């Protein structure tokens with residue numbers, strides 16, 4: 001299976017084939033995946049499959065090992081190896097891309113361990129190990145908006161996972177090991193601002209994120225200060 005979303009997160013539609021069908025779970029797997037599989041705090045995608053003129057809703061897409069399972073509304077007449085068109089709900093996915101890149105900028109602006117995170121449509125969040133309450137809302141908001149304004153390019157690199165033996169600090173999330181494929185890790189690079197292993201989908205430059213607002217900062221325990229972020233559209 002080719003993970004198109006990893007190479008080009010902007011592919012909205014593709015003609016491909018059904019690789020596997022699982023009638024019990026109403027899921028199919030495609031030869032070329034443009035839908036991101038829910039993982040690493042980024043939600044899966046929604047969209048539709050068009051097969052012989054019939055439209056079938058894709059309700060959710062999840063990562064299962066190396067494959068992406070597309071959960072469909074129904075499997076009406078679909079068969080293995082059938083040619084189909086897959087179309088993504090771009091409004092949602094594009095928002096997730098902007099949110100994901102915004103969270104990396106937040107990560108780059110706070111030099112504390114990350115204990116959790118979740119991307120959402122209306123707001124996203126990162127949790128930090130911040131026992132001394134170092135994070136200041138206004139200061140953080142200004143910093144992220146400045147980085148966004150500076151228009152840093154966002155690119156991907158595949159690097160031998162051994163790099164983490166000498167540079168463990170590249171992993172910002174505490175206690176979560178990034179998954180390596182054939183000994184390689186996918187890194188997301190935001191100009192000279194941020195560089196960390198990540199399998200998610202991002203925008204091409206920080207300017208695309210738009211202006212952000214830091215929402216509530218919540219105390220969720222000693223090792224867990226939750227910082228919410230919103231995009232002002």
Ligand SMILES: [Zn+2]
Nearest residue numbers: 100198199200
């Ligand atoms: Zn990421």
